[in-house]
Amino acid sequence: MAGEPSKQTILVVDDNLDNVEILRAFLESRGYVVAEARDGKAALARLDEVRPALVLLDVMMPGMDGWEVCRIIKQHPTHGGTKVVMVTAKGGFEDKFEGLRSGADDYVVKPVDFKDLLGKVERNLAARGSQA
Template sequence: MTRILVVDDDPTVAEVVAGYLLRAGYTVERAADGRAALERVAAARPDLVVLDLMLPEIDGLEVCRRLRADRATRALPVVMLTAKGDEHDRILGLELGADDYVTKPFSPRELMLRIQSVLRRSASPEPGTAPGPLAAGDLVLDPAARRAQRGGRELALTLREFDLLAFLLQHPGTAFGREELMHRVWGWDFGDLSTVTVHVRRLREKIEDDPAAPRLITTVWGVGYRFDPSADGTGAGPQEAVDG
């Protein structure tokens, strides 16, 4: 059964969130501060963490940073709870690797939809349903294993980053707007467009030789972003990777 850790020091919020999750069939654990949350994750890794940013002991941003710095929890799905006006913290949370966010006061139904979306993305695909490995120059993605490498080096990508890069690899040379990327990559019909901007910036930091002058994921002014596979210097476009 899917286990979800709810981390919030407000007992009312934690109780409401836990109640909805329990009724949806999830197993729920709770932690009231960041230190307790990290201890629970270390003791028994959950399937997803609902993480409030404003926490005693260790705040939510630091909790997220530590989870992403640890290889064992690097891919652990995290959905943040943020105050409505804290755009800076929300963007910083995404930059630290959170997979999604919901702003307070929030609709429990919206939170459930976000959680279900993240869990669906994190689940291993059914055999034969995932596209085959993709390659562009020295960049290789295996959607079935959810692994990415560049030059033989493993890339530490979050769920959202992996999905975005896989989508761009499958559509080389095509420019996509931020709204279109939100809908086609993550299935969102609403949300903050800065989410796309943050994930593009994080991807560039991990795959570009010079993130300040990106050549693989380029900005198309007035439109959005485009993946240019030939910019890796090999002249090779995306292709299905083959063994040997």
């Protein structure tokens, strides 16, 4: 439930360890459980393991990029309803459009404005709760 963040897991997917640790510290300080993956393949493998309520997904990663990972998540028979927020330095109109086209539920541009990020996390978790 949206009012019980400590029971919700957020999967942070980013190949930059510093970004992962910053997001982890921020989210855990607000009561969320944070799981991590360093690339797209690892993120997809962790879906069944951690069953996240939300995925914070970088775009520019080695191997499989975030757009492809998002499309796979959204087409997944079990995890297709998982909320995905793109968190990326790619902030142009075309990039945001591609994010929406790939199925992303929201978009945050790096460097991250943490107030904005928290609002999007809370809004997407609340929307997910109302669909459950």
